[in-house]
Amino acid sequence: MGDNADDAQEWPAGTTMNLGFSSIYFGYIPSNASNCGLRWTGVSGLSGATIDSATLSFYANGDHSAAFTGDWYGEDGAAPGTFTTTVSNITDRTKTTATCEGDNTDFGVWTNDTWETFTGDGVNTIKQIIQELADSYDPSAIVLMHFQASGTESHIADSHDGDATKAAKLDIISTPGGALAITGAGIASVEAFGSATVALAVQTITGSGIASAEAFGAATLTTTVTITGTGIASAEAFGSASVAAIITGAGIASAEAFGGATITTTLTFTADGIASLEAFGAASVAGSEQAITGSGIASLEAFGAATVAVVTMSDFGNWRKQINTSDYPTGAEFFFEAVIATSDAGFTAYAWLYNITDGAVVAGSQIQSTDTSDERVRSAALSLPAANKEYRAKRGGFGGATYKCYSADVLVPNA
Structure with missing residues (x-):
């Protein structure tokens, strides 16, 4: 917590924002219920991690144990902003699904001028709130919010405005995400998994529904893939797989990357719809001479020995x-x-x-x-x-x- 706008009081609850209080009240401020918000920056490395523990620490301003009830939530976002003087700036923030109670019994008995800790209500925890954020985002900032529910008492702690060295702390211990088990369907690219280990079993992949196989790496295609002429954006990474199909000239954007794949049947090409034939190599174009107009063919590099009769x-x-x-x-x-x-x-x-x-x-x-x-x-x-x-x-x-x-x-x- 590094700024006076990183902790705030909404008092009365749901209305006026106060960013300059020297103390933070959990529960009730004389005459009105109060909500409070806490924000920490410099967060990194939580995306996909397992949250082992999450502990809040407060520097008690007075002895406190009297009754009130309340609830904790996180703000559902990757980089929530500082608090502002806009009315209801705590209430109007999007809440996480995960929550835990924050009653006086959950806070425990506080002793003046002592660091006190909070982890949860005995069933639900702050850790679960942080886990939801880590599962959804790569957070760079975290906001926790306490909403008063009932009672006329409170626990009071020093705020950043009162003493920056005694502002609320959030300590998170986490384990980075482990090896990922990824199935062959639904993955367009794994370029951005960074240093994560992708542990792929042998995949049986059908010929339909795959936009790109660029990132299947060393996965083995265990059967001959039959590919129709439509619906395949790129065959760049099929490698040595055998393509057993008659492919019409329509619907194939590029054959550049069939590479060493074996085309087991004679290909019938119509005169239109072929953007490039660069990589058909020694394939034979069987049939009568092709009537190809001057438009629609970007390259004829690889027609090989085929006879092309041009108007x-x-x-x-x-x-x-x-x-x-x-x-x-x-x-x-x-x-x-x-x-x-x-x-x-x-x-x-x-x-x-x-x-x-x-x-x-x-x-x-x-x-x-x-x-x-x-x-x-x-x-x-x-x-x-x-x-x-x-x-x-x-x-x-x-x-x-x-x-x-x-x-x-x-x-x-x-x-």
Whole structure:
């Protein structure tokens, strides 16, 4: 206890706060019931500890043994603040569930100018209150509060204001938390357990419901894990476990950390939804050539010997158009339209609206046709960016045919 605001009297109980009394009254101050609060700082190392004992010490101001009743509580918090002059600043604090009685018989007979101690009522103890705080927090400060219940007498002790060397003391003896038995479910990470020993038995872990296995350490996965394509955020720590599954291209954010895991079936990948294939290594991509658009693939480093046939894109003509969306009424819809065709049956011609200003294909602008004669095709309604932008059309398709595109324009039919 290091400050005059670390002990206080609420007198009458539930109303006025008094931070300058030279004594602390447990029970009754002439004419009114009284509540009192005590605060200690510099607390550390209690998180998860077993509280072996907790003892309060008071320096008696007078001889006291007369009858009153009351109850002790702690403030439910990791770092309760000093007492203030705000009305009911003791009563309004959140109390612990743990409590013990603080009657005159529990305090015992006090002798003037003598250190007296208090540990509990014979059934419940101050130790139980401190244990609740240690189980819930890593406390850096502790507040204990005594609430008068009945009677017109009191036990009186020196306060910090009266004599700082004789202010109330709280002595706690504790045993740090021991080895933790942690099951395989529900633990996202054990990075912050510090020097605590994590004693893991062999865990049988199913393929669902595990967000991350980063911290399972040396735990053994005793069965082959079947993992579906959705719901797995990361496989970083599955180590040498065998993954027996067909994984679709959707729902897998990254395969970077499959490491040396054996993928026992051919993987079928769709063209979208794969952010990275960096770590698939020598895996074979079986099937027909993959039609992969230019967007949505962050890296192709590890496709290995697989054949990837990519749509080629090129400009046509010198058509360009300036569009400022603010020049059009609210709700105006924009469409990309062009005449496109392919020279050979079995091939597809494509066209896109390209934002020259921002250097990107306009989302949703792709149109296509397998017609060998000219076909006019219109996109769905587009969402064009605000401000003045310059656009042009691009055409393309897979190799093996000739593609044409003309009469391109951006239409605003409802403007």
